Amino acid sequence: MGRITTLRGFRDIYGEEWEKFWKVYEVFREVLDLFNFTWIETPILERLELFVRSVGEETDIVQKQMFAFKDRGGREVVMRPEGTAGVVRAFIEHGMAPPKKLAYFGPMFRAERPQKGRYRQFYQIGAEFIGYSGYLSDVEGIWSAYLPLKTLGIDVEVLVNTLGGAETKRRYSRALREYLTDRDDLCDDCKRRRETNPLRVLDCKIDGPRLNPPDILDFTTDEERENFRKTLEKLKEMGVPVRRDPNLVRGLDYYTGVVFEIKAKELEAAQSTVLAGGRYDTLVADLGGKPTPAFGWAAGVDRIVLVYGGGIERRPLYFVVRTSEDLKEYAFFVLNKLREEGKRADMLYEKRSLRAQMRYANKVGARWVVIVGEEEYGKGMYRLKDMETGEESLISL
């Protein structure tokens, strides 16, 4: 009988790695608090319809990457592949009043072929600015994404582009399709994308770099172009390592206006994007709410943890050892006394020699060892040993 293991692309995260997940979460939580965010937890299971309408029916996510199935009532349900749709759904469902800043943290699911830094269950921290418009909102959105990464000490590059407003995006898509129709030197994938989603041809690995397509900036309105210019300028002024990438397009249908992507320089190109987002001015209305402009981003925590070089700080450990089994109860009493004082403390319950207990204390990194023996017990005291200097002193309870 074989052992039971995790499913492909799913994994256990434990020990120091999981501690880092929490550390990353903590930094994002603290920084987003400065932007006056509130937090929201939405369900992992949602109706299929939600993602068909938001992410886009033609996107690969909906076509083949969702964990979708029928529940016992025959409803089409899906393990959420991303966070924005659920948050916007909640915003509408509860009649929340814009402007509203909502942040979330949790697992997302996509049935992709796994690789390092890319799993079928992965974790995202996301932020949605619902009911915000104007270029300063774009700047705030990108700044709020960059700042936590900077705080974590991660070396990044911020790539931005604009897709123009909904109308511009449509006109540009049409122009791009016409431009591409004349060419028969495209790869097979791009020949398909040319029809279904021409914008995606731009970030094709093969064709993207060698094509010389019309620039979106020639299709935007004067106002859109000016807002984009001011956004870039302001971000530079604020010290964000920002660069325009005219080939940057987002995969999800709901994006309009400014889009951006943050790459960690330390990671291989294929998995270097640690955070991405942009403006989605039509999504709220598409999901049945009142027309409301919005901006959002999501950070890939698994990948951020991969490049997070910082440590995890914990309070010093007190380890209680006893010289004989008869003193186990007393040791247990001292142990909990220490905990009541707010100290991180632990002990072993198995019968072990004092030497073995000491060895264990050393192994788990105890800063202090609390020794209780007949002598200490008689006086109602314990012996405190400094594991760095080896010095000992008697302490009364």
Next chain:
RNA sequence: GCGGCCGUAGCUCAGGUGGUUAGAGCACCAGACUGUGGCUCUGGGGGUCGCGGGUUCAAGUCCCGUCGGCCGCCCCA
């Protein structure tokens, strides 16, 4: 979903052309050192060789399938 590389102890890996009870280092446990950790020495526990078939007198080694990992695509955080 497509292509490639890989899968031996908890971890990192040895195990020429198939040949007796599968090894090392680290880690773990114990003792030397019965009221004191790190260093050293000695001993010990731990492996259905990912799983399932096949070829063979004989398979960790060869073949097929399958599961899983990694890398490149697709796509994406």
